Each structure stands twice: as structure tokens, then as C-alpha cells.
Amino acid sequence: MQVSILSTSDVHGYIRADDFRRPLLNNQLGFTRAATVIAAQQKQITDSGNVVVTIENGDFIQGSPLTNYIQKIVPEQTDMYQKLTDAVSYDVRILGNHEFNFGREYIEKVFSDTDNLLNANILDTQTQEPFVGQPYKIIERKGVKIGVIGLTTQFIPHWEQLSHIANLIFKDPVAVAERYIEKLRPQVDILILAYHGGFAEDLQTGEPLEKLTSENQGYQLLQLPGVDALVTGHQHREIADVVDGVPTTQPGYRGNYVGLMTLTLDDSNKRVSATAQILPTGESAERSDIVSLIDPLQKQVNDWLDTPVGHVGDNMQITDHFAARLHNHPFIELVNQVQMAATDTQISNTALFNNEVRGLTDAVTQRDIMTNYIFPNTLVVEALTGQDIKDALEVNARYFKLDDQGEVILNPLFTMPKVQHYNYDIWSGIDYTFDLTQPMGQRVIAIKKDGQPLDLAKTYEVTMNNYRAGGAGNFPMFSMDKAVREVQRETADLIGEYIMNHPHVHIEQPTNLTIIK
Ligand SMILES: [Zn+2]
Known part of the structure; x- marks a missing residue:
């Protein structure tokens, strides 16, 4: 049996294969192209009798003229994000740091109908519980129990306006992950960390590549005992690697790559080996049903972009x-x-x-x-x-x-x-x-x-x-x-x-x- 983990991260509102610049600079990107790659992989993996888990790893609702337009001009259409992610059948979604750019209330509104949002380490000051989402989810497929813990970089208060993060506590994702691993490990066969954050160290040598802060703690998460795979994002890097048997991916940004990790399990559903890759999306067609879904809004955004300010x-x-x-x-x-x-x-x-x-x-x-x-x-x-x-x-x-x-x-x-x-x-x-x-x-x-x-x-x-x-x-x-x-x-x-x-x-x-x- 194999368990595959597909991921997108840092889509940033680039839904169509259109970077909004004119003349167009780049169309080798977009959620609609990534969705095509994901659908093909999902089909191929399930057709071969294996298991697939699909993860949206954050920075989804901010970062393009489209996201600005929704937030500023048509806030009644925030349900578009749910429609888009439903079309891809994500098993879980994670919060990115940029989700906070429009404030806590906006996050609560956008994700109000989302039952698969994972957030283990951003808590409400009063309740000491995740302010939105659940800390983890257990998915059972073909007899394999897969736990996913959702984590977000704790560095957000260094960037964000205070009013946007009122009454929130950003806990250390490594400490939080350790606690939930201890709890989940006896209940699951495979344990995945989905982290909206990246790496500050070289993955093979452990050498710091940048000043060590608590922004990118992926390397520490990879070292935690009991982790079978790590999904990352945030740095917009293209990473696919296996470190001491544990795979990790980071699939670029704006939908230009899809992360794919494949774990091979033994008869008792334990991981025996793993591979990691990132799949470029630029040559894939845009998924037509998602194009139809977004196009009325996309057209409004394009008109808006051509209006003098x-x-x-x-x-x-x-x-x-x-x-x-x-x-x-x-x-x-x-x-x-x-x-x-x-x-x-x-x-x-x-x-x-x-x-x-x-x-x-x-x-x-x-x-x-x-x-x-x-x-x-x-x-x-x-x-x-x-x-x-x-x-x-x-x-x-x-x-x-x-x-x-x-x-x-x-x-x-x-x-x-x-x-x-x-x-x-x-x-x-x-x-x-x-x-x-x-x-x-x-x-x-x-x-x-x-x-x-x-x-x-x-x-x-x-x-x-x-x-x-x-x-x-x-x-x-x-x-x-x-x-x-x-x-x-x-x-x-x-x-x-x-x-x-x-x-x-x-x-x-x-x-x-x-x-x-
Ligand atoms: Zn990002």
C-alpha cells in the first residue's frame, strides 16, 4: 500500500493562468492548472488501489488583485474560496500568515463554512483553544489511519498590524506539534505535519542558511520523532527532499507546482520508504469547471484593474x-x-x-x-x-x-x-x-x-x-x-x-x- 500526499501552497489568489500584468508576463501558473494536475494524480493513485490525501497549505485568500477585489468590493462573495477549494476535494486546509492581512474577523468569515481547516497553534487568548479550525484531523482510507496536524508560522506578530491579530496567541509550532504527535501517534498509522512555514537550514547538512528566527521551523519539525511527512510553504521555494527517511515538499507559489510525496507502507501500515517531488503545472490545461466558476468574477476584476485610480x-x-x-x-x-x-x-x-x-x-x-x-x-x-x-x-x-x-x-x-x-x-x-x-x-x-x-x-x-x-x-x-x-x-x-x-x-x-x- 502507498499513501500519497498532494499539496498546494501560497496560491495567493492566482486562480486563472493570468498574472494580471499586461502584457502578460507569465501564465505558467494558476490554481486552475494546479487543480488539473491534482485531479490527474488523485485519479491515478486511487485507480491503482492506493490512498491519497490532498492538502491546501495556506496563503490562499490574499495576494492578488482578485483577493483584493473580493475583500474590498464584493465581500459578499468570500464564499468563492470555499467553492474553489471544494472543487479540488482538499482533505484539509491550513492558515497562512497572509490570511491575517485582512484581520481576524475576515478569516473567521471566510472560513466559517470550512469544516476541514486545521490550526493547532494559533489560539484565542480567552479560550486557549484554536480561534478557528481544529488542531488535527484523522482520515481513514482503505484501512489506513492518517493523522494530519495543521501548523502556521508563529512569526506573524512580527509583521501584522495589532488590530488584525487582537486576542490571538501564536504558539511555537514545534512544541505544539510534539504535544499532538504524542496524542495522535498511538491512534494512527501515518502522521503528517502540514506547516505554513519553511526552512532556515540546509536540509541535508543542517547548516543555517539565514538568521535563525522562529519564522521557518521546518527543519526542527522534520526532526521530531513520529513524523512521516512534512508539507511546507511560505517561502515560495521549490523543494522536494527526503531527510532521514522523512519526505518534505514546498510547491513554489501561485499554483506553479504541486507537491507530491509518496509513502510506501508495510503490511502493518508503517512507512518503510518515501519519495518526494514537485510537479510543474505550467504545461497542464486549466480545469474548465473551475474556469467557469471564477470567470464572472475574474472579468469584473480585470475591468476594475483598468479603471483609473x-x-x-x-x-x-x-x-x-x-x-x-x-x-x-x-x-x-x-x-x-x-x-x-x-x-x-x-x-x-x-x-x-x-x-x-x-x-x-x-x-x-x-x-x-x-x-x-x-x-x-x-x-x-x-x-x-x-x-x-x-x-x-x-x-x-x-x-x-x-x-x-x-x-x-x-x-x-x-x-x-x-x-x-x-x-x-x-x-x-x-x-x-x-x-x-x-x-x-x-x-x-x-x-x-x-x-x-x-x-x-x-x-x-x-x-x-x-x-x-x-x-x-x-x-x-x-x-x-x-x-x-x-x-x-x-x-x-x-x-x-x-x-x-x-x-x-x-x-x-x-x-x-x-x-x-
Ligand atoms: Zn506566501
Whole structure:
């Protein structure tokens, strides 16, 4: 007998094979494609006389224009989530951290008709019981008893607004899992942990890959005695591995992969071996019944995305990307201003990610914003010394080079072997000068804040995206150790909200970046 475990995680409201950007950037994704893969697997596994358990691992009700539209415009249609998950016949569902972005009451509303929600470690302060869902479920199929315990990262209070998580306690999922394993193990043949969280360690060596916090405790969960399989998510990584005989998966995000673990059981229904894989969904057809279910709403969302939210003037279009990076640009300054407003800081950096970014025309739609800010980045504030800022600017200054005639050109380091315009940041809140006649590493000759030279020993709060905040792109002076605040909302959403709240934005051409050649 074999028991297979299928999972989706971090679908984030990408139901159709449509990333909402225009022109479409990616359609190798979507819940409708994942559902096709799942249905085929479910059929194949049951037809062969084996057992399958299907798990939705969280971050399902937040993260796309569709989820925003449901929450803001048609809250009476939150039952769509139940219809969608019913169509896939999930055995259990888990809460993700982003489920909390619209507040506790919204979760209670969305999941009110859900009888298969598992939540073992987020408790109501008063009752000390799960505030929604059950801690575990025992599924009996073909004589095999399978226990599933549902767990969610305990790190949510580090990101979430207090009003969204009032009267909730986030318990350590490892300690909670241990307690329920002890209780369930004698009652079941197979025990699965479904955890909306990921890994901070290398799975084979146990070496930390990032600063160890309590955000991603998958590695600790895998080590717990009595666990037969671990479903993970949250990091949007593509992981399939077997560690000391115990399989684990993490199926990407937006429905681009489905996790599949297969346990082979002996005659007494004990696990004797296991495999893990992730199945790409991009080449599978969208499941037509789910397409029919979502399409009326999807069409409304697409109309909504094409409705102007405000005006930004006539200077936010980008035709010369090199010039925009060389002199800064009103569109880049807008992103920085939004970042500073959202995090309450006075210094920010961002990049013009690629040369397809066209900037904004005067009447701006939400779709224009998403198409111009393509990454699902969130914001991090780091406490940096003036020296850290100077060191980061030296990295930025490498983007440029002087040619034989003394003209500024793009440093080929940023195009070969890989095009990396997204690793050149442009700053706001400081005035800075690059002297390109100097060698790399000695080009930042002046940095001023409020007209005064930046104090290299003093600490400043700087807002940047979560990708950069981890140091990615050769910025060792940035690290999550230095993070003092985070805003776990997508920057494109924040830009849209900012323009809605300031319907006539006007930003002059910035003059804070000076280039000497
Ligand atoms: Zn997620």
C-alpha cells in the first residue's frame, strides 16, 4: 500500500493562468492548472488501489488583485474560496500568515463554512483553544489511519498590524506539534505535519542558511520523532527532499507546482520508504469547471484593474531607461516616496527593475502599477550606519563606467552573464555624488541628508524591498539582522493605495543624484 500526499501552497489568489500584468508576463501558473494536475494524480493513485490525501497549505485568500477585489468590493462573495477549494476535494486546509492581512474577523468569515481547516497553534487568548479550525484531523482510507496536524508560522506578530491579530496567541509550532504527535501517534498509522512555514537550514547538512528566527521551523519539525511527512510553504521555494527517511515538499507559489510525496507502507501500515517531488503545472490545461466558476468574477476584476485610480502628471513615462537611472526619475521617486510613507522613514531605495518598465501615464490604473512594479516585494526598514549607506552607494556606483571618450556607459557587469538592472538602486532622502573618474569602491564623494554631510557613525533608518534587505545583489551591508520594521504588503498595492489617497500626485524631476565624469 502507498499513501500519497498532494499539496498546494501560497496560491495567493492566482486562480486563472493570468498574472494580471499586461502584457502578460507569465501564465505558467494558476490554481486552475494546479487543480488539473491534482485531479490527474488523485485519479491515478486511487485507480491503482492506493490512498491519497490532498492538502491546501495556506496563503490562499490574499495576494492578488482578485483577493483584493473580493475583500474590498464584493465581500459578499468570500464564499468563492470555499467553492474553489471544494472543487479540488482538499482533505484539509491550513492558515497562512497572509490570511491575517485582512484581520481576524475576515478569516473567521471566510472560513466559517470550512469544516476541514486545521490550526493547532494559533489560539484565542480567552479560550486557549484554536480561534478557528481544529488542531488535527484523522482520515481513514482503505484501512489506513492518517493523522494530519495543521501548523502556521508563529512569526506573524512580527509583521501584522495589532488590530488584525487582537486576542490571538501564536504558539511555537514545534512544541505544539510534539504535544499532538504524542496524542495522535498511538491512534494512527501515518502522521503528517502540514506547516505554513519553511526552512532556515540546509536540509541535508543542517547548516543555517539565514538568521535563525522562529519564522521557518521546518527543519526542527522534520526532526521530531513520529513524523512521516512534512508539507511546507511560505517561502515560495521549490523543494522536494527526503531527510532521514522523512519526505518534505514546498510547491513554489501561485499554483506553479504541486507537491507530491509518496509513502510506501508495510503490511502493518508503517512507512518503510518515501519519495518526494514537485510537479510543474505550467504545461497542464486549466480545469474548465473551475474556469467557469471564477470567470464572472475574474472579468469584473480585470475591468476594475483598468479603471483609473488617480493622476500622476505627464512626467512619469520612461523612454530612456539609462537616463532615468543616471539622473533619477519622477516614477522612481514616486516608488521611494510610497516606500517612505508606508514605513515612516526619510531614506529609501528602489530599482528600475528592467527595461520593459514604461512608467505611468497621467491617468493611472491599478494594472499600470502592477505592470510597472512587477515583483511581489514587501518592505523592510533597516537601521544602517552612515558607513553602511556609503558602502551600498559604492556598489550602486559600479553600475556606471566611462568609455574611451569619457562618456558614461553601463558597466557590462550588469548585463553579462545576466541582465541585472534590478540590482542598481536609486535613493531618495539623501543627496549623493558619484565621481566616475575614480576607481570603483572610491566613487562616492559626497552624501548629504537635509543639507548636512551624512554622519558615517550615526544610525539611519532606510526602507528597501525584502529582496535587497537580505543582502541579495552583492549588498553585504544589508541584512535582516538590521531589520527594525517590516510592512508585509505588496509594494504595487501600496503604490495603488497611495495614488488613491493622493489622486493628483505631482513629482518634479529629482536632482539628488549627481554624476561627475
Ligand atoms: Zn506566501
